[in-house]
Amino acid sequence: MQKHMASVIHETGDPEVFQFEEIELLEPDSDEVLLRHTAIGVNYLDTYYRSGLYPIDLPAILGDEAVGIIKKTGNDVVDFKIGDRVAYPACKGGGYAEVRVINSKQIVPVPESISDETVAASLLRGMTVEYLVNRLYQIKSGDTILVHAAAGGVGLILCQWAKHLGATVIGTVSTESKVTIAKEHGCDFPIVYTKVDFVEEVKKITEGKMIDVVYDGIGKKTFMDSLDCLRPRGLMVSFGNASGKPDPLDVLELSKKGSLFITRPTLFEYARKYSELLAGAKAYFDMLEQDIIKIKIGKRFPLKAAAEAHLYLQDRNQIGSPILLP
Ligand SMILES: NC(=O)c1ccc[n+]([C@@H]2O[C@H](COP(=O)([O-])OP(=O)(O)OC[C@H]3O[C@@H](n4cnc5c(N)ncnc54)[C@H](OP(=O)(O)O)[C@@H]3O)[C@@H](O)[C@H]2O)c1
Numbered sequence: 674m675q676k677h678m679a680s681v682i683h684e685t686g687d688p689e690v691f692q693f694e695e696i697e698l699l700e701p702d703s704d705e706v707l708l709r710h711t712a713i714g715v716n717y718l719d720t721y722y723r724s725g726l727y728p729i730d731l732p733a734i735l736g737d738e739a740v741g742i743i744k745k746t747g748n749d750v751v752d753f754k755i756g757d758r759v760a761y762p763a764c765k766g767g768g769y770a771e772v773r774v775i776n777s778k779q780i781v782p783v784p785e786s787i788s789d790e791t792v793a794a795s796l797l798r799g800m801t802v803e804y805l806v807n808r809l810y811q812i813k814s815g816d817t818i819l820v821h822a823a824a825g826g827v828g829l830i831l832c833q834w835a836k837h838l839g840a841t842v843i844g845t846v847s848t849e850s851k852v853t854i855a856k857e858h859g860c861d862f863p864i865v866y867t868k869v870d871f872v873e874e875v876k877k878i879t880e881g882k883m884i885d886v887v888y889d890g891i892g893k894k895t896f897m898d899s900l901d902c903l904r905p906r907g908l909m910v911s912f913g914n915a916s917g918k919p920d921p922l923d924v925l926e927l928s929k930k931g932s933l934f935i936t937r938p939t940l941f942e943y944a945r946k947y948s949e950l951l952a953g954a955k956a957y958f959d960m961l962e963q964d965i966i967k968i969k970i971g972k973r974f975p976l977k978a979a980a981e982a983h984l985y986l987q988d989r990n991q992i993g994s995p996i997l998l999p
């Protein structure tokens with residue numbers, strides 16, 4: 674049995690729980706491929722599993738997103754061959770490893786013009802934005818939206834895509850240093866929400882009309898105030914928990930605040946069918962190839978430094994998404 678290296682957790686907790694160890698390499702089943710990773714994504718989602726916020730079976734290899742080269746294929750795999758360069762954006766776990774086995778219906782081909790590092794830093798986030806702006810709600814010219822953590826990984830992509838579709842983009846950032854980068858990526862009105870009340874700022878910017886859609890990946894700290902930014906019948910998209918999960922909501926609040934809509938979506942649900950996974954990836958890659966969306970890679974870490982990569986992602990002073998290089 675061949676061995677390979679992976680960053681593994683045996684318990685949940687702070688980033689120190691990662692251990693770099695040798696694990697057994699499985700043979701691909703008939704519908705699977707064996708992939709040698711070339712770059713691996715590090716997402717906020719991974720921190721939820723590591724910390725124990727989301728339940729997980731242990732020991733575990735985290736990481737839902739990576740890019741690599743196919744080294745072996747199972748007998749029934751027809752869409753891919755050895756040597757193909759492919760990526761996956763939404764496979765639960767197994768990413769923080771040199772090599773992995775994965776079902777062929779979870780991988781997508783990668784255009785030659787897009788680098789491994791760009792794919793690893795952004796495919797999951799980019800495909801998330803694709804469903805947020807095209808399918809969950811179709812952003813159109815004239816819409817005004819609020820993007821929390823506008824200078825974060827998802828935030829920078831969301832600002833660029835929504836701006837391209839004609840929306841006015843209001844965004845929140847924690848520091849003055851993030852204002853410029855948010856503006857450079859399509860955010861018309863960055864609000865430093867650590868210094869001012871963002872609901873009051875939204876009122877001023879929109880002259881009281883308020884917001885059509887709020888995209889909230891912060892959770893606990895912003896959830897209730899985000900509802901107060903919406904116009905009557907506006908849409909609250911709660912899609913993450915960077916500050917912890919939101920407190921329970923009394924549904925009557927939605928009627929009191931103006932017949933609001935609320936949803937708590939995941940990429941996994943919006944890429945459930947293989948046709949959706951392929952279409953979402955293609956739509957995102959098209960945006961990169963047309964230079965409509967630019968990706969800011971943060972820091973490159975060796976695979977064994979998964980703990981440092983998590984600390985970097987959770988450090989609010991950093992800008993750009995970290996990646997792991999095997
Ligand atoms: N549902 C889905 O389909 C889906 C898919 C992908 C990602 N997500 C969610 O999207 C969000 C962004 O993910 P990402 O990987 O791109 O991360 P990220 O935006 O690069 O980092 C998270 C950001 O959250 C902000 N933040 C606010 N309060 C925080 C706190 N207490 N601790 C840490 N950060 C805090 C920080 O920006 P400021 O310092 O400027 O506030 C930070 O940059 C996450 O909530 C993630 O779970 C959801």
